[in-house]
Amino acid sequence: MRELPKQYDPKQVEGKIYQQWLDGNYFHAERDPEKKPFTIVIPPPNVTGQLHLGHAVDETIQDVLIRYKRMKGYAALWVPGYDHAGIATQIKVEENLRVNEGLTRFDLGREKFLDRVWDWKNKYGDRIVTQLKTLGSSCDWERQRFTMDEGCSKAVREVFCSLYEKGLIYKGKRIINWCPHCTTALSDAEVEYEEKPGRLWHLRYPLADGSGEVVVATTRPETMLGDTGVAVNPEDSRYKDIVGKTCILPLVGREIPIVADEYVDMEFGTGCVKMTPCHDPNDFEVGLRHDLEQILVIDDNGRIINGGKYDGLDRYEARKVILKDLDDQGYLVKVEEHVHNVGTCYRCHSDVEPLASDQWFVKMEPLAKEAIRVVEDGTIRFVPDRFAKTYLNWMHNVRDWCISRQLWWGHQIPAWYCADCGHVTVSRTDACRCEKCGSEHITRDPDVLDTWFSSALWPFSTLGWPEKTPDLEYFYPTDVLVTGYDIIFFWVARMIFSGMEHMKKEPFKTVLIHGLIRDPHGKKMSKSAGNGVDPIEMIDKYGADALRFNLITGNSPGNDMRFYEERCEAMRNFANKLWNAARYVMMNLTVEKNALPAELKLEDKWILSKLQSLIAEVNENFDKYELGLAATKIYDFIWDSFCDWYIEITKPRLREGDQSAQQVLLYVLTDILRLLHPFMPFITEEIYGAIPHEAQALIIDRYPEFDEALAFAKEEADFESVMEAVKAVRSRRAEMNVPPSKRPHITLVTEKPDVFRAGTVYMANLAYAGGVNVTGEAPADTAGMVNVVTGDAKIYMPMAELVDLDKERARIEKELEKAKKDIGNQQKKLANESFVSRAPERVVAAERDKLAKARALAANLEESLKNLG
């Protein structure tokens, strides 16, 4: 037998074990007609990113599920992969370029710049892979994918062309969200709204005929340069007369029409709204209805254009200047404080500028139909299901998806514009002439696609689509998608409609949603706040198993969780506990095979029976995705039932060399390792390798199933009677400060002598008894005896000299009072006719039992009190 250190050291074990798994090729999933497939595709992390706690939870959950299913005999495939993360990566490389070389991407040009990004990707692309491995992730590394690898790029191209051909992708001039810092368009989902204090400026626009003026209210006075009309509500009697007239735009001098449109809310502001079609989505629509001119006054960098003397000013600088000019010239009527929501870029948090721009869009309405159906009819299930509502609400109101980005890093749009005839050629292969007029004067659209466009195809592009691969055939649709609620719109929703459109089949059956990890104060972890915790550091300190267990327990699906380092410590302690339990079992092991003995003692049946309940519950919890619950139950079983009771109880047997005890210990320990393995893969595998075992490795051993033959309800209850007696004696001794060395001979009076005779050895060891006499009758002379009672037993210990009679009396009286209260409650319940007739029989029976027990206890207590005198 191997000498094992007293303290478990994850560092000595984790790397070695992970290598063993790799060597055994256990992560690799083969198509196997004998097995059912179980597939998870990883939410692809940013290829140049670093593992944070958010990933750590996400990956841990997936790994737990995959390991469980693998042990259950499925062909369990976990596809790993990475996202090119368009904006994020490009910004990082640009920043790097600026700081180190003082260059912009335009200085380098597209091709050279892209080389730099690929260099960057190759340099940092391994980091996250290594980190995932450190966590214990059992991904099939042979199938590693990247959103910009050849296959995924092909899938993107195919999808773009096919949607274009179906008329589901179009190019058009719309108001889009523009980030002046990232200088690209964003989709609606990429805009985050923040409430910011602002102002409402009331401006005077004189009527052109000199007959008066209108006063408009605006939060963005600088956009007045682009005003091409004023709108009022058609029902508004105040303004009936001026509809159709024109007014003069201050500072600019343009004559603009006053139109009537229902969009205007009569209650708000003055009831007159300035119309800036190029910089407000609503104004854009109104403008289309009334044929208003479109004048763009803010450029890609957020600076004024087409604004005369204000040209070149930053939009917020321009605001100040314009307001001053308006005020100086008497156009500023009043200013009000006004809190409003400002859209910001989800990457850089600059204020987003709505502006009219020519962009590519995915037409959502037809795609949303199926995406709604499959969630409504339960084909795809959200866990917890409340997120289905969030999803459906979004999908029902979804607007067309702006997919073009003014970036270089990403999938370039496969569209070519003809300089001669203006035709747009969209092609699966790179075009060299216009498909309509044959001209070679064509140029490719410089823009790339939204990063999420390629991630939307992830569940099938990673399995080989658009080719009809055997993998795709076998492993698609995938089973579970695990992700945080924050990317339901970005990603989950888009995978669903993409899967339905291109595969005609849902991409996954279940969406398992988890919450965000927050710091101990409940704040979001972020780099800028400096409150982020590095999972790798935690693994370094406490081990991957401890981190995993921390992340899995103590929270429930969909809810946020605060991260406490102390919990990692607690979980490390748990790992150590298991380690020592195993060490102890091994130290005493002489049997070489894991098999149960022919004869089982009471305590053996008890632990085996408890184990069966655990197995049944854990399997059930897994089926319901209640991983935290399952993990907690395993923890409790190991620490309480196995270590604190069963190991303690069997110590004397082991000392006597009783092999049956060894066998049961080994049997239970092995099942424990199996049950725990998905959660704590490293330590369980390490221990498994050190004890007699059948499978080549624990990772491919079977997961325990409930075994009826090992469920012993009666023995379980009997043994718990004994446990109760042991606890009662311990409790008494602790109260009286009796040192463990003092071991009195005790007399136990009971109506179940068989049970307690079988249990004398436990009493001796666990209740520090010098000897135990089990009898049906009370000893003749109880003077000088301390007496402690349970429902099933009266126990006498000759230690009266240690007793403080008053305290003793008070204690018994307190207990008696409680017993009497219980009796009262039970009696009341049972006297209730409707309870007895309506409650299920087992509940009524349980109440009767409780009553009988409480009565017995009360009687025993009363007797004790009498004996005290």
Next chain:
RNA sequence: GGAGGCUUAGCUCAGCAGGUUAGAGCGCAUGCUUCACACGCAUGAGGUCGCGCGUUCGAGUCGCGCAGUCUCCACCA
């Protein structure tokens, strides 16, 4: 303006197909160098399960209302 979450021990959180004595970790108190483990063992203190009403024989658990708190979606300039 809509939708949703949360409110249970000093702290952080589990629990609930409605039915034992409401649990855990950490913290706290007392006692233990008991031959696996002090990253431990034993014992204990600590909870009107946010408030109110209702359904039920029976409600932290289901329904409604209220309060506090957080989040998401939409957005009226």
